[in-house]
Amino acid sequence: MRRPASKSRRILVTRRIFLGIGIVSLLYPLYRFIGFRLPRKPQRIEVAKQILPGQFRLFPNFILFARKDRVWAVSRKCTHLGCTLHYVEKDDLLECPCHQSRFSSDGRLLNGPAKAPLNTYPVEKRQDPPYYVVTL
Amino acid sequence: MTMKALPGNLAAVKWGAWSLVCLYISLVSGVLVALHYDPAAAYYSTAAMDLLVPFGEYFRSLHFYSSQLFFLLTIVHLVVAYRSSDSYTTAQWGRLIVTLPVVLLLLFTGYILRADSTGASAGAIAEAILLDIPLLGPAINSAFFSITEHGMQRVYVTHIITFDLLWLALAWEHLRRYRIRITDYLPTAGLVLLFSVFVAAPIDPEKLGVSYISGPWFFLGLQELLRYLPPLVAGFIFPALFVFALFLARKHHRFFKSMLIFLVIWLLLYLILSVLALLH
Numbered sequence: 001m002r003r004p005a006s007k008s009r010r011i012l013v014t015r016r017i018f019l020g021i022g023i024v025s026l027l028y029p030l031y032r033f034i035g036f037r038l039p040r041k042p043q044r045i046e047v048a049k050q051i052l053p054g055q056f057r058l059f060p061n062f063i064l065f066a067r068k069d070r071v072w073a074v075s076r077k078c079t080h081l082g083c084t085l086h087y088v089e090k091d092d093l094l095e096c097p098c099h100q101s102r103f104s105s106d107g108r109l110l111n112g113p114a115k116a117p118l119n120t121y122p123v124e125k126r127q128d129p130p131y132y133v134v135t136l
Numbered sequence: 137m138t139m140k141a142l143p144g145n146l147a148a149v150k151w152g153a154w155s156l157v158c159l160y161i162s163l164v165s166g167v168l169v170a171l172h173y174d175p176a177a178a179y180y181s182t183a184a185m186d187l188l189v190p191f192g193e194y195f196r197s198l199h200f201y202s203s204q205l206f207f208l209l210t211i212v213h214l215v216v217a218y219r220s221s222d223s224y225t226t227a228q229w230g231r232l233i234v235t236l237p238v239v240l241l242l243l244f245t246g247y248i249l250r251a252d253s254t255g256a257s258a259g260a261i262a263e264a265i266l267l268d269i270p271l272l273g274p275a276i277n278s279a280f281f282s283i284t285e286h287g288m289q290r291v292y293v294t295h296i297i298t299f300d301l302l303w304l305a306l307a308w309e310h311l312r313r314y315r316i317r318i319t320d321y322l323p324t325a326g327l328v329l330l331f332s333v334f335v336a337a338p339i340d341p342e343k344l345g346v347s348y349i350s351g352p353w354f355f356l357g358l359q360e361l362l363r364y365l366p367p368l369v370a371g372f373i374f375p376a377l378f379v380f381a382l383f384l385a386r387k388h389h390r391f392f393k394s395m396l397i398f399l400v401i402w403l404l405l406y407l408i409l410s411v412l413a414l415l416h
Contacts, residue, residue: 035278037285081362082260082284084253086346097349098257099363100416113363 046130056087056105061136062121063087063094065105073121073134074107080114094118151216153316155209157324158202163300165199170296175288178251179341186339193336200337202328203246207239207354222387231306233383237375238303240354245295247352248281249288252340258351259283259291261362265371348416357409378402 051057051066062073074094076085083098093110094103102110107118124133172189174181185192214236221229248259263284266277278285280294304311318325340349351359361370378399385395 031275035275040285077260081264081367083257083349084260084342086344088347095347097253097346098261098351098359100347 043136045134045136047132047134048129050131056089058087059134060084062134063105064123064132064134071123071125071132072106073123074103074105075119075121077119078114079109079116079118080112085118150316150321151209151213152314153321154324155206155213156311156316157318157321158206158209158328160318161202161325161328162199162206165195165202166296168195169199173249173292175249175292178249178255178288182250182252182339183341186336194332197335197337198329198332200246201332201335203243205328207243210236210239226386228309229386230383232310233379235303235306236382237379238299238306242295242299242303244352244355245291245299247355248283248291249295250339251288253342253346253349254338254340254351257349258355261351261359261371265362265367268367269372270368350413350416353410356413357406360409360413 045059045062047057047064049057051064051071053066053068055066057064059076061077062075064071064073076094077083078085078096078098078101080096080099080101083096085094085096085103087093087105088095092105094105095101096114099113101112101114103114103118104110107120109115109117122135124135125131126133169185172181172185172192182196185196187193221232224232244258244262248255248262251259259281260283263277263281266273266281269276278290280290280298282290350356358371358375361374364370365374381395381398381402384391385399386392389395
């Protein structure tokens with residue numbers, strides 16, 4: 001016996017609604033699972049050697065500068081698209097090799113396409129080795 | 137030679153079969169390269185493959201060039217076989233068109249995995265583009281890249297499993313229709329195997345004083361465009377427009393001619409941007 005057309009359509013719509021709810025209820029756990037991030041511990045980098053005033057030390061993620069009685073760490077991640085910055089010693093600036101954004105050694109933006117200054121990190125200065133502890 | 141005769145002669149070459157042979161070589165050499173690759177020490181293991189592992193440089197080169205050739209021959213195959221694609225349904229055509237960005241992303245993730253200065257920059261840029269896509273961008277980044285959080289782990293999974301499966305799912309019907317026997321294409325396979333003996337795959341160690349790093353050759357135009365436009369427009373909308381236009385460029389479509397003109401202009405613009413990128 002054949003079902004009337006309206007009844008068939010109703011069954012089809014109900015099936016689609018159930019299918020839609022099923023897919024959405026599967027997508028939500030998938031979205032949460034993929035997007036989960038383990039909370040990161042703060043990274044502490046110990047620098048054993050002393051840096052004399054006017055010198056700098058290059059690390060994969062930051063540069064440590066020493067001038068007179070001041071020591072600071074500036075991020076090497078470009079604020080435009082995240083490329084690793086190079087330090088141009090003769091001009092005392094950081095330059096991005098991808099799109100040539102430029103920053104001063106204390107992280108100020110000199111020219112774009114980047115629009116934001118660089119991150120700086122706290123540096124703890126000590127009398128004995130390790131002489132500096134940088135917290136990322 | 138008339139314009140009509142040219143496609144006929146080119147069509148006599150089995151570009152699709154050649155590209156498939158390159159894919160087979162790429163897959164086998166990819167399995168070999170993966171045996172020595174360590175996502176936790178990406179650059180170290182890649183450099184060690186070139187310098188220390190017996191025949192490591194050869195197999196990395198074989199994987200690199202066979203993959204590049206696979207992509208290039210796929211493009212030639214698409215252009216040459218374009219006329220005979222009328223028989224495909226919209227869904228079939230759509231699936232085949234999507235294989236192109238998937239292959240490109242497979243090549244791209246291969247570059248990232250090297251983790252040399254080109255790879256690291258390419259990875260950072262890809263992540264920045266994805267994070268700029270509203271709503272779904274962060275989820276897509278978490279699923280396929282997430283380099284800042286997970287290093288090379290997820291890019292590795294994307295390169296060796298996820299995108300390969302996706303490509304296979306999209307091209308499955310096409311591959312079932314056009315089967316090849318690799319024994320019929322031994323000269324092609326031999327040429328690729330021989331070429332990799334003489335030409336090493338590139339690797340760019342970080343050097344002091346380098347003021348410009350160019351991305352993979354197919355990424356140059358996009359890298360240049362990112363200088364002027366926001367990541368969402370330059371890195372996502374602009375390339376997506378090309379793929380969408382290619383999907384619509386079918387003979388029976390009412391905007392067929394407009395789409396062809398758009399595709400040619402897009403390609404010319406991309407070429408100019410790539411040349412500009414090389415001039416830096």
